[in-house]
Amino acid sequence: MPVRIVENKENKTVTAFLSGEIDHHGAKKMREEIDRAIDENLPSLLVLDFGEVSFMDSSGIGLVMGRYKKMRDLDGRVFVQNPSMHIKKVMRLAGLDKLAGIGDSSRKGVQP
Amino acid sequence: MKVLNEMKITFPSKSVNEGYARLAVAAFASQLDPPVDELADVKTAVSEAVTNCIVHAYPDKVGKIEICARIFENGEFYVKVKDYGCGIEDVKKAMEPLFTTCKNGERAGLGFAVMESFMDKLSVRSKVGRGTCVVMRKKFSQRG
Ligand SMILES: Nc1ncnc2c1ncn2[C@@H]1O[C@H](COP(=O)(O)OP(=O)(O)OP(=O)(O)O)[C@@H](O)[C@H]1O
Numbered sequence: 485m486p487v488r489i490v491e492n493k494e495n496k497t498v499t500a501f502l503s504g505e506i507d508h509h510g511a512k513k514m515r516e517e518i519d520r521a522i523d524e525n526l527p528s529l530l531v532l533d534f535g536e537v538s539f540m541d542s543s544g545i546g547l548v549m550g551r552y553k554k555m556r557d558l559d560g561r562v563f564v565q566n567p568s569m570h571i572k573k574v575m576r577l578a579g580l581d582k583l584a585g586i587g588d589s590s591r592k593g594v595q596p
Numbered sequence: 597m598k599v600l601n602e603m604k605i606t607f608p609s610k611s612v613n614e615g616y617a618r619l620a621v622a623a624f625a626s627q628l629d630p631p632v633d634e635l636a637d638v639k640t641a642v643s644e645a646v647t648n649c650i651v652h653a654y655p656d657k658v659g660k661i662e663i664c665a666r667i668f669e670n671g672e673f674y675v676k677v678k679d680y681g682c683g684i685e686d687v688k689k690a691m692e693p694l695f696t697t698c699k700n701g702e703r704a705g706l707g708f709a710v711m712e713s714f715m716d717k718l719s720v721r722s723k724v725g726r727g728t729c730v731v732m733r734k735k736f737s738q739r740g
């Protein structure tokens with residue numbers, strides 16, 4: 485499973501734990517699963533966890549940007565957690581750090 | 597400059613081959629014993645070039661993609677990704693960051709920007725109706 489979704493109704497938060505390689509081939513399925521969870525829960529915070537993602541190219545940027553737009557339409561926010569050095573580098577190039585919060589601390593649960 | 601080693605692969609433009617292509621090139625490049633992060637740069641750049649062939653060059657059909665990688669005597673790594681698809685009308689414009697012809701909003705228009713910033717050199721030649729050829733070069737830093 486490339487995406488594991490955890491819904492927290494009280495906090496109005498959806499967390500998507502992504503794993504494996506995010507490229508054009510794999511992004512569509514991930515996108516669809518995350519969007520289904522957003523549509524069902526209408527959360528105010530979407531957390532994308534990249535802890536288990538080993539590779540990402542600009543298709544991953546498209547994935548984050550698309551979810552950012554969707555959450556913005558709901559007046560919600562996106563938080564990217566646990567990206568590796570490589571993934572941070574790709575995200576910085578796209579200026580994603582300016583759109584979504586990016587952080588490391590996942591172990592305490594959901595933030596910020 | 598003398599070529600010390602060379603590899604060539606040809607495969608159909610099916611998206612399942614994106615992973616194969618970047619891994620094959622990275623495996624070849626590992627002969628130069630590059631630092632892990634620089635090998636990830638090569639993987640990412642190749643993934644961008646190959647994805648562009650699949651998404652843009654052959655939008656409604658399956659076509660041929662060719663990759664040639666070389667190792668030069670001076671330690672430079674070279675990789676060429678070539679398609680025989682629709683071609684690019686205005687290469688300069690296509691290479692501008694955030695430029696995309698994709699309509700569904702799921703592409704960032706950053707593929708060329710990634711190739712440019714993750715590799716040392718990038719050159720793109722294209723002819724409408726004939727295809728596109730992307731050449732990238734990188735000199736890995738010495739580990740040590
Ligand atoms: N091999 C190709 N054949 C035909 N057109 C291409 C090719 N490569 C790129 N293009 C054109 O150049 C544009 C920019 O490419 P680039 O990779 O920078 O962005 P993108 O593919 O649209 O989005 P992203 O790579 O961020 O998912 C594309 O939208 C497409 O119009």
Ligand SMILES: [Mg+2]
Pocket residue numbers: 542644647648706707708
């Ligand atoms: Mg692209």
